[in-house]
Amino acid sequence: MKVLAALAVLALLALPRTGPDFRDIARQAGLTASFPNGGEKTKEYIVETTGSGVAFIDYDNDGYLDIFVLSGEGGTNRMYHNDHNGHFTDVTAELGLTSSGWAEGVCAGDYDNDGYTDLFVTYWGQNRLYRNVNGKRFEDVTAKAHLTQDRVRYNTGCAFLDYDGDGRLDLFVANYLKFDFATTPNAGANPYCFYRGMAVNCGPRGLPFETNLLYHNQGDGTFEDVSVKSGIARANGHYSLAVLAQDVNDDGRPDIYVVGDQTPATLFINQGDGTFTEEAVMRGVAFDENGRELSGMGLASADYDGDGLLDIFRSDFSDERSLLYRNTGNGQFDDVTMTAGLAKNTRFVNWGCAFLDFENSGWKGLVVVNGHVFPEIDRQNIDIHSRDHATLYRNTGQGTFEDISAQAGPAFALRHSARGLAIGDIDNDGTLEILANNQNEPPSLWKQSQRAPGHWLLLKFAGTRSNRSAIGARVAVTAGGRTQVDEVRSGGSYLSQNDLRLHFGLAAAARADSISIRWPSGAKTLLKDVEADRVVTIAEP
Amino acid sequence: MPDTRLALPLLCLLAAFPLAAADTPTEQGVAAFQEGRYLEASRLLQDALVADPRDEHARTFLALARAATGHCAEAVADLADGFQKSANPDLARLSGLALAQCFIAREETGQALPIAAQLEARFPGDADVLYLCAHVHMRAFNDATRRMFAGTPASYRVNQLSAEIFETQNKFAEAAAEYRKAIEKNPRALNLHFRLGRAILLESHSPEALAKAQAEFEAELALNAGDAAAEFQIGQIHNASGRAGEALRHFQKALDLSPDFPEAALAVGRIRVQAKQYAEAIPLLERVVKMQPANEPAHYSLMIAYRNSGQLDKARSEQQVLEKLQRPPEGKFTDFLKRLGEKAPAQ
Numbered sequence: 089m090k091v092l093a094a095l096a097v098l099a100l101l102a103l104p105r106t107g108p109d110f111r112d113i114a115r116q117a118g119l120t121a122s123f124p125n126g127g128e129k130t131k132e133y134i135v136e137t138t139g140s141g142v143a144f145i146d147y148d149n150d151g152y153l154d155i156f157v158l159s160g161e162g163g164t165n166r167m168y169h170n171d172h173n174g175h176f177t178d179v180t181a182e183l184g185l186t187s188s189g190w191a192e193g194v195c196a197g198d199y200d201n202d203g204y205t206d207l208f209v210t211y212w213g214q215n216r217l218y219r220n221v222n223g224k225r226f227e228d229v230t231a232k233a234h235l236t237q238d239r240v241r242y243n244t245g246c247a248f249l250d251y252d253g254d255g256r257l258d259l260f261v262a263n264y265l266k267f268d269f270a271t272t273p274n275a276g277a278n279p280y281c282f283y284r285g286m287a288v289n290c291g292p293r294g295l296p297f298e299t300n301l302l303y304h305n306q307g308d309g310t311f312e313d314v315s316v317k318s319g320i321a322r323a324n325g326h327y328s329l330a331v332l333a334q335d336v337n338d339d340g341r342p343d344i345y346v347v348g349d350q351t352p353a354t355l356f357i358n359q360g361d362g363t364f365t366e367e368a369v370m371r372g373v374a375f376d377e378n379g380r381e382l383s384g385m386g387l388a389s390a391d392y393d394g395d396g397l398l399d400i401f402r403s404d405f406s407d408e409r410s411l412l413y414r415n416t417g418n419g420q421f422d423d424v425t426m427t428a429g430l431a432k433n434t435r436f437v438n439w440g441c442a443f444l445d446f447e448n449s450g451w452k453g454l455v456v457v458n459g460h461v462f463p464e465i466d467r468q469n470i471d472i473h474s475r476d477h478a479t480l481y482r483n484t485g486q487g488t489f490e491d492i493s494a495q496a497g498p499a500f501a502l503r504h505s506a507r508g509l510a511i512g513d514i515d516n517d518g519t520l521e522i523l524a525n526n527q528n529e530p531p532s533l534w535k536q537s538q539r540a541p542g543h544w545l546l547l548k549f550a551g552t553r554s555n556r557s558a559i560g561a562r563v564a565v566t567a568g569g570r571t572q573v574d575e576v577r578s579g580g581s582y583l584s585q586n587d588l589r590l591h592f593g594l595a596a597a598a599r600a601d602s603i604s605i606r607w608p609s610g611a612k613t614l615l616k617d618v619e620a621d622r623v624v625t626i627a628e629p
Numbered sequence: 630m631p632d633t634r635l636a637l638p639l640l641c642l643l644a645a646f647p648l649a650a651a652d653t654p655t656e657q658g659v660a661a662f663q664e665g666r667y668l669e670a671s672r673l674l675q676d677a678l679v680a681d682p683r684d685e686h687a688r689t690f691l692a693l694a695r696a697a698t699g700h701c702a703e704a705v706a707d708l709a710d711g712f713q714k715s716a717n718p719d720l721a722r723l724s725g726l727a728l729a730q731c732f733i734a735r736e737e738t739g740q741a742l743p744i745a746a747q748l749e750a751r752f753p754g755d756a757d758v759l760y761l762c763a764h765v766h767m768r769a770f771n772d773a774t775r776r777m778f779a780g781t782p783a784s785y786r787v788n789q790l791s792a793e794i795f796e797t798q799n800k801f802a803e804a805a806a807e808y809r810k811a812i813e814k815n816p817r818a819l820n821l822h823f824r825l826g827r828a829i830l831l832e833s834h835s836p837e838a839l840a841k842a843q844a845e846f847e848a849e850l851a852l853n854a855g856d857a858a859a860e861f862q863i864g865q866i867h868n869a870s871g872r873a874g875e876a877l878r879h880f881q882k883a884l885d886l887s888p889d890f891p892e893a894a895l896a897v898g899r900i901r902v903q904a905k906q907y908a909e910a911i912p913l914l915e916r917v918v919k920m921q922p923a924n925e926p927a928h929y930s931l932m933i934a935y936r937n938s939g940q941l942d943k944a945r946s947e948q949q950v951l952e953k954l955q956r957p958p959e960g961k962f963t964d965f966l967k968r969l970g971e972k973a974p975a976q
Contacts, residue, residue: 270972271971271972272970272972273969273970273971273972274972277972278969279969280969280970284799285799290970291970293970294966294967294969294970295970296970369932369948369951369952370932370936370944370945370948372933372936375929377899377926377929377930378925378926378929379925379926379928379929379930379932379951379955380925380926416937420936420937422902422903422933422937424903426868426869426871426873426876427871427873427903428871429870429871430871431868431869431870431871432834432836432839432869432870432871434834435833435834435835470832470833471833471835488871
């Protein structure tokens with residue numbers, strides 16, 4: 089085993105270390121429309137600060153990722169079809185996705201198990217469930233699915249998950265706070281409406297809390313609100329934003345981790361009987377190392393240190409550290425931000441974030457997009473900016489990260505007020521692209537100028553007994569003497585949806601020794617000696 | 630020369646004073662005073678005192694009326710008597726407030742300070758008293774600052790104080806500039822490099838800022854090798870930069886220099902927890918929570934240390950302590966904060 093590990097290190101060292109060269113190809117790809125999201129110089133209300141998410145989904149099952157971008161008030165969400173040649177075409181109207189209002193988050197999953205990925209979009213206002221009709225159009229089935237809310241809610245992150253193992257995707261929806269234009273005080277009205285001495289929009293402190301929602305899929309096209317009976321609604325006192333639905337304690341059942349603004353994070357542990365218990369504090373993911381709540385914005389998960397356990401990264405506000413929680417087993421976590429070298433960038437308000445192996449080295453790096461909630465900050469002439477560049481960290485393979493933003497290509501020098509971020513491989517070449525939603529600008533689509541040097545696998549899963557999207561499937565890929573694990577997830581990042589396929593960098597290994605899958609149903613699949621550098625579709629037995 | 634600035638404050642302070650039936654000259658004088666007719670009050674209360682020189686109530690209200698019309702010189706002695714001797718706590722409080730304001734008006738801040746201290750001791754939590762105390766101390770600070778700036782303009786202390794004032798205004802770049810001037814004037818003065826390093830960190834945590842701040846803390850240590858706080862700050866910089874080994878060395882040195890330095894003990898304890906050295910970490914963290922029972926970071930770190938070492942009962946107990954400490958206090962202040970989220974009718 090030691091010899092294999094040494095070989096793996098040698099293989100890693102053998103890869104060129106010139107660094108990635110990310111470039112923004114959004115314009116030439118046809119992503120030219122701007123997405124309004126509140127004021128650019130000043131924001132009067134908090135609802136202008138939080139939108140919006142993005143998604144990579146293959147809505148028509150043509151094997152290529154399409155792009156879905158959400159909009160704030162004054163614009164429409166847009167779906168862009170992948171033309172397979174580096175260009176995308178706006179197909180919003182023909183798919184029936186033209187919309188209005190304050191869209192916040194998006195998550196994907198095949199809730200009706202018909203083989204086509206559906207979309208759920210959260211709003212300040214009414215959420216929308218879009219049923220994908222044979223990849224030809226989307227039907228708004230919100231009311232039909234009993235998902236219409238009885239009042240205006242500030243819905244944010246969402247995720248499909250099969251919490252009760254019945255093979256059908258249920259739905260979790262985070263809620264930020266209670267907000268309406270009529271009763272929320274104006275900027276500067278009270279001490280909660282100031283930032284660094286400037287009058288700014290009020291909140292979240294001072295505004296009423298809101299509880300999160302869990303909907304059970306009834307299997308007949310409708311959902312039932314089980315927030316109370318599942319125990320989810322018991323957690324009050326949180327301004328919830330991002331959601332990570334995955335099995336944190338490796339018991340085969342999906343749990344739900346939610347970070348919130350200026351409040352402790354919550355971790356709902358699935359008890360296996362339709363209920364959840366909130367255990368974030370004792371499991372070490374409620375606070376930073378000081379036991380203090382931060383302003384959690386985005387979430388990402390990966391086994392960054394190669395110990396077979398999924399760790400968690402959360403992005404936070406400026407003057408705070410974004411945190412890396414290392415999974416020490418049994419669903420317990422330690423804050424290792426400092427020792428991992430991630431405590432240096434505290435001047436950004438971090439939002440969308442994702443682990444990604446941008447070099448196919450077998451070690452997942454980390455990308456975070458940034459942008460301040462208060463555009464007024466630019467008046468202060470300090471090193472915190474309304475629009476800022478993104479950060480890219482390389483995973484050293486030694487349990488630490490190094491900030492390589494300055495050497496990662498021109499895309500990482502561009503300044504935006506970004507929010508949602510998603511990762512996916514738009515051309516199936518094994519080199520990942522990055523999609524980000526920029527407030528009041530066109531989105532960013534970042535692609536490397538050259539392919540990542542290592543070998544790779546892109547795995548697509550199709551559930552049969554499990555939900556068709558295989559959300560919750562736990563996957564282990566062994567290659568070159570190392571085993572990497574990951575899980576198929578809905579939602580995540582900041583109110584966004586990554587490619588549902590799982591990407592694995594294999595460094596110098598041209599074949600994977602094995603791929604093992606634990607499906608949400610409990611079924612297991614083991615594939616051996618799998619050739620690399622291709623997309624592999626795996627169906628549940 | 631009467632100081633009319635006193636009139637309005639006293640009228641405000643009297644708003645809650647009970648009104649009496651106005652039958653006697655004293656009662657008529659008090660009523661006139663309460664209605665802000667100070668000159669008439671003075672005349673009526675003087676008449677009352679002529680009729681009965683032992684009428685202490687009339688004497689105190691006459692002093693208040695005189696103070697309210699700016700005649701502090703004639704009022705001070707009787708206000709002092711009213712403050713010290715009056716059996717009526719409302720009258721004593723009002724006399725004390727007026728007395729202190731008279732001293733402030735006469736620019737005798739040194740005389741006002743002990744009155745403010747006595748008022749706060751006798752009437753804790755009283756908003757008028759606390760306002761006066763803040764005012765007196767601010768005046769004392771301003772007076773001393775003015776004397777220093779006028780008397781010793783070339784002293785490095787002028788720059789040091791300017792820097793500290795900038796810090797309170799969150800103007801950390803300006804503060805750093807003033808600290809640098811102070812250091813130029815007196816390179817051997819203790820604490821300047823430390824404060825400069827801290828101001829740099831408060832301005833930014835960029836890698837460049839961390840390097841500059843570290844250089845200042847090292848300069849402080851060159852002047853005073855026993856400065857535990859400077860050692861601790863260097864440890865913090867190493868820790869934030871992901872150099873746990875170097876951080877531990879400096880945190881440990883800070884702890885050796887100052888064994889009761891809770892932040893240093895906590896920092897050492899945390900690094901030991903991460904290294905799974907629970908036997909070393911837990912006694913340190915236990916010592917911190919003993920030194921500072923309300924130290925939330927220490928309770929949290931101890932909870933994690935107990936949890937990781939398998940002592941779940943102790944971990945749960947620490948979690949309970951932490952939850953108790955983090956719970957917002959019930960009461961007027963919390964209710965006040967809750968109401969801040971509501972839009973005022975005028976908006």
